[in-house]
Amino acid sequence: MAEIRACIFDLDGVIVDTASHHFVAWQNLAEELGVPFSAEDNESLKGVSRVDSLEYILKKGGLVLDPATKVQLMDRKNAHYLELAGKTSPSDALPGVVALIHELKALGIKVALGSSSKNAEMILTRLALLDAFDTLVDGNHITLSKPDPEVFLMGAKALGLDPAECLVFEDAQSGIDAANAGGFPVIGIGQLKALTGAAAVIDGFSSKTWNDILGLL
Numbered sequence: 001m002a003e004i005r006a007c008i009f010d011l012d013g014v015i016v017d018t019a020s021h022h023f024v025a026w027q028n029l030a031e032e033l034g035v036p037f038s039a040e041d042n043e044s045l046k047g048v049s050r051v052d053s054l055e056y057i058l059k060k061g062g063l064v065l066d067p068a069t070k071v072q073l074m075d076r077k078n079a080h081y082l083e084l085a086g087k088t089s090p091s092d093a094l095p096g097v098v099a100l101i102h103e104l105k106a107l108g109i110k111v112a113l114g115s116s117s118k119n120a121e122m123i124l125t126r127l128a129l130l131d132a133f134d135t136l137v138d139g140n141h142i143t144l145s146k147p148d149p150e151v152f153l154m155g156a157k158a159l160g161l162d163p164a165e166c167l168v169f170e171d172a173q174s175g176i177d178a179a180n181a182g183g184f185p186v187i188g189i190g191q192l193k194a195l196t197g198a199a200a201v202i203d204g205f206s207s208k209t210w211n212d213i214l215g216l217l
């Protein structure tokens with residue numbers, strides 16, 4: 001196994017639980033469109049881009065809309081999401097993640113973001129974590145949604161490292177699949193039953209040191 005020189009963190013569900021805000025905002029929009037939207041639907045949209053998430057809802061409801069209406073709906077959903085996620089503060093960082101990021105920095109291991117969200121920079125700023133990141137790749141930079149590995153490949157390239165040297169942390173199945181497709185070692189964050197294909201699945205970073213995490217690989 002190659003030496004790990006960087007960690008690439010997904011945002012939603014790994015650094016902060018904004019998935020609940022995405023859920024409320026998508027559910028609201030889906031209801032307006034007369035499409036039922038469950039927690040299970042939300043689960044399958046984790047890591048999926050805004051446009052692909054809308055397409056999922058439209059397909060579920062058998063709706064066909066013109067491009068301008070789709071843009072309007074996405075803007076509306078995002079405004080609602082921002083209303084909710086805009087209140088994020090440093091205390092919303094998930095347990096243990098800030099300590100791990102600081103430990104990585106102290107050890108000289110690079111820290112990168114690999115998120116599908118176009119709001120990633122705003123969220124990291126609100127968490128007071130933006131300066132800790134050596135590079136950010138988010139929904140504004142990529143053309144292909146997870147499970148395509150583009151987001152992680154761009155991160156590795158920006159760091160000048162091989163995928164095998166960058167450990168990905170992901171809470172979404174689409175993100176674990178993306179990491180595997182790109183040749184990245186990956187640790188799942190969540191429930192063992194819900195995630196497949198990761199080197200290990202942990203329920204979070206609470207009380208986990210870098211050595212603990214390396215021991216999982």
Ligand code: B16
Nearest residue numbers: 011012046047050115116117118119
């Ligand atoms: P936005 P991640 C993803 O972020 C979310 O998991 C997903 O639910 C969301 O639709 C997507 O970002 C796009 O977000 O509308 O803010 O651009 O998990 O890849 O960090």
Ligand code: MG
Nearest residue numbers: 010012013171
């Ligand atoms: Mg996520």
